[in-house]
Amino acid sequence: MTAAGRLALASILLATSAMATDQHVIGIEEHWVAEPPPGVPVAAAYGVITCRCITSDRLISVAAGGASMGEFHATTSGDGGVVAMRRLDDGIEIRPGVPLVLAPGGLHIMITGLEERPRAGGGIHVTLVFERAGAVDVVFPVMARPAVVAEE
Amino acid sequence: MRRRHLVQGILAGLLVVATVIGVMELHRRQTEDVEAVIGGPFSMLAHDGARVTHEDLTGRRSLLFFGFTYCPDICPTTLLQVAAWLEAMEEKGDLIDAYFVTVDPERDTVERMAEYVTYFSDRITGLVGTADELRQMADSYRLYYARIDLDDGSYTMDHTAAVYLMDAEGRFFDAITMTASFDEAVAKLTRLVEDG
Numbered sequence: 001m002t003a004a005g006r007l008a009l010a011s012i013l014l015a016t017s018a019m020a021t022d023q024h025v026i027g028i029e030e031h032w033v034a035e036p037p038p039g040v041p042v043a044a045a046y047g048v049i050t051c052r053c054i055t056s057d058r059l060i061s062v063a064a065g066g067a068s069m070g071e072f073h074a075t076t077s078g079d080g081g082v083v084a085m086r087r088l089d090d091g092i093e094i095r096p097g098v099p100l101v102l103a104p105g106g107l108h109i110m111i112t113g114l115e116e117r118p119r120a121g122g123g124i125h126v127t128l129v130f131e132r133a134g135a136v137d138v139v140f141p142v143m144a145r146p147a148v149v150a151e152e
Numbered sequence: 153m154r155r156r157h158l159v160q161g162i163l164a165g166l167l168v169v170a171t172v173i174g175v176m177e178l179h180r181r182q183t184e185d186v187e188a189v190i191g192g193p194f195s196m197l198a199h200d201g202a203r204v205t206h207e208d209l210t211g212r213r214s215l216l217f218f219g220f221t222y223c224p225d226i227c228p229t230t231l232l233q234v235a236a237w238l239e240a241m242e243e244k245g246d247l248i249d250a251y252f253v254t255v256d257p258e259r260d261t262v263e264r265m266a267e268y269v270t271y272f273s274d275r276i277t278g279l280v281g282t283a284d285e286l287r288q289m290a291d292s293y294r295l296y297y298a299r300i301d302l303d304d305g306s307y308t309m310d311h312t313a314a315v316y317l318m319d320a321e322g323r324f325f326d327a328i329t330m331t332a333s334f335d336e337a338v339a340k341l342t343r344l345v346e347d348g
């Protein structure tokens with residue numbers, strides 16, 4: 001076996017043992033809520049969710065502080081440039097090692113019935129409920145939507 | 153024998169040329185059809201209370217797109233994109249009037265629209281019509297919109313998301329779709345200012 005081959009094998013074994021010991025770890029990163037414009041009681045939350053696990057998990061429900069309801073939505077664009085937003089009734093599957101990306105124009109957590117307008121710099125308490133991992137509490141920072149810049 | 157091959161060759165060549173001309177002609181007609189059908193009469197209130205009609209498009213270059221203020225994802229993204237394109241064009245951007253038209257007049261009042269668009273940019277004018285005025289504009293612009301009721305009693309709107317560019321005579325010039333890159337969009341807008 002070459003040195004590179006041994007290294008690859010070692011890292012595979014290491015990853016496997018990590019999975020066996022940390023049985024089911026949910027990671028939530030780059031999470032944020034877009035500050036809604038004035039007068040709009042709905043907001044979208046985004047982020048990257050990972051599952052360090054052996055079997056898939058599923059995000060089944062979401063609740064947000066100061067809001068009446070949270071749902072999982074997908075923005076889709078179909079024929080003739082028509083865009084639609086649809087609720088994902090069965091939640092969202094998270095497969096082992098495959099990051100679930102919630103980002104503008106794709107998937108988002110929809111927060112509706114906000115009592116107060118969340119402002120950039122603040123935070124919203126969000127409880128994400130997973131089928132296997134159970135409830136995970138996270139504070140989502142509120143940020144202004146980033147300005148669009150020309151690509152390099 | 154060789155002569156027959158030559159004749160067959162010429163005939164085949166002519167057939168190819170005829171097909172190419174036919175396809176080009178068909179494409180030209182289809183393009184003209186699209187240009188002829190997008191655009192036409194409308195009348196709505198701007199977010200500052202002024203009435204804006206199709207006559208206001210004459211003599212100016214315009215950009216129109218459609219959405220609603222309760223739209224949490226795609227509309228804010230498009231508003232920020234449009235603002236950034238116009239910003240990048242510097243003084244050429246000032247030659248283009250940008251309109252964001254609501255497809256949800258039930259919830260979007262002129263006051264709400266004013267708060268909404270000015271939050272994103274001072275380069276975009278919000279337009280609000282009555283249900284009938286929206287219907288008329290949708291007919292003129294071949295716009296699709298539909299109310300989708302949700303379980304909790306609220307609703308969302310499906311709608312056409314393309315950005316329409318109209319020339320100085322108020323005719324369709326080009327469209328920018330959601331998949332266009334920043335540079336492609338700015339290039340189309342620059343062409344609108346120069347040739348529209």
Ligand SMILES: [Cu+2]
Binds near residue numbers: 044073085108110224
């Ligand atoms: Cu949504």
